[in-house]
Amino acid sequence: xxxxxxxxxxxxxxxxxxxxxxxxxxxxxxxxxxxxxxxxxxxxxxxxxxxxxxxxxxxxxxxxxxxxxxxxxxxxxxxxxxxxxxxxxxxxxxxxxxxxxxxxxxxxxxxxxxxxxxxxxxxxxxxxxxxxxxxxxxxxxxxxxxxxxxxxxxxxxxxxxxxxxxxxxxxxxxxxxxxxxxxxxxxxxxxxxxxxxx
Numbered sequence: 008x009x010x011x012x013x014x015x016x017x018x019x020x021x022x023x024x025x026x027x028x029x030x031x032x033x034x035x036x037x038x039x040x041x042x043x044x045x046x047x048x049x050x051x052x053x054x055x056x057x058x059x060x061x062x063x064x065x066x067x068x069x070x071x072x073x074x075x076x077x078x079x080x081x082x083x084x085x086x087x088x089x090x091x092x093x094x095x096x097x098x099x100x101x102x103x104x105x106x107x108x109x110x111x112x113x114x115x116x117x118x119x120x121x122x123x124x125x126x127x128x129x130x131x132x133x134x135x136x137x138x139x140x141x142x143x144x145x146x147x148x149x150x151x152x153x154x155x156x157x158x159x160x161x162x163x164x165x166x167x168x169x170x171x172x173x174x175x176x177x178x179x180x181x182x183x184x185x186x187x188x189x190x191x192x193x194x195x196x197x198x199x200x201x202x203x204x205x
Contacts, residue, residue, distance in 0.1 A: 012160040013037075013055055021090040022118045022154070024146065024175040033057050034121075035090045036064040037158040040072070043082040051083075055158050064089070065097040069104050079110055086114045088146060088154050091121040092183075098132030102139035114142040116150045120179055120186075130186040137187050145179040148172060 013035070021035045037055040041048040056071075058064040068087070077083055092115070093101060105113060115136075122129045137143055146154075148168055155166035185203065 013158050015159055015161060015164075018154070018159045019169075022088075022146070022151065023169060024118045024172060024179065026175060026178070028119055031090065033090070034064045036068060037088040037154055038068060039086045039157070041084045041086075043084055048084065053157065063094065063097045065093050065101055069100060073104075077108070077110070079108075082110050082112070084112045084114070087116065088150060088158075089115060089117045091119055092117040092129070092133060092143070093136065094121060094123060095128035095132035098129075098136040101141065102135045105136075105139045105141060112140065112142075114144070116144050116146045118146050120145075120182060133183070133186055143183065143187070145176055145183055147176050 017035075021031060021033065035055060035057045037053075039053040040051045042051055056064050056067050059067060072085070101113070105111060120129075133143060151168065151172070152166045155161055
């Protein structure tokens with residue numbers, strides 16, 4: 008497990024929210040684990056992982072956290088920042104994990120949405136994950152800024168966004184929302200139509 012910080016180039020290359028991220032086959036996952044004690048929260052661990060031979064990074068994280076022997080009487084909040092959203096199988100694993108540990112909450116901020124050849128599987132996986140209680144969102148400038156300052160060996164350099172960061176983030180957020188839309192109580196139809204571009 009790598010508790011060291013990520014190299015700047017590595018972070019920028021893997022987390023860039025390009026519409027077509029060719030050649031980026033690896034998934035990186037930056038994580039923060041906090042324990043909630045009533046009004047305060049105490050940070051237990053943070054770091055980053057990447058997928059290993061034949062094992063996706065989400066499953067690696069679940070193995071890692073399962074070995075912790077978390078206190079079932081306490082609440083824990085896990086935050087992930089991932090370069091790709093989970094594949095269908097990983098989404099299933101994570102959903103099952105969340106059901107088994109009702110004292111855990113998981114927030115996932117992802118740079119890009121991953122779709123396999125079978126484009127129906129991944130959206131279904133994301134919906135199941137959402138149903139199991141995971142909050143899923145697309146990374147915005149604010150999230151990149153946080154990651155840069157938390158997980159990256161930034162040598163005091165300030166995070167500078169790339170061209171298209173905001174536009175791509177908005178585009179992906181709309182896409183994600185369309186995937187999860189059936190689960191949202193749409194109280195304002197105008198808003199839904201706007202999201203769908205109607």
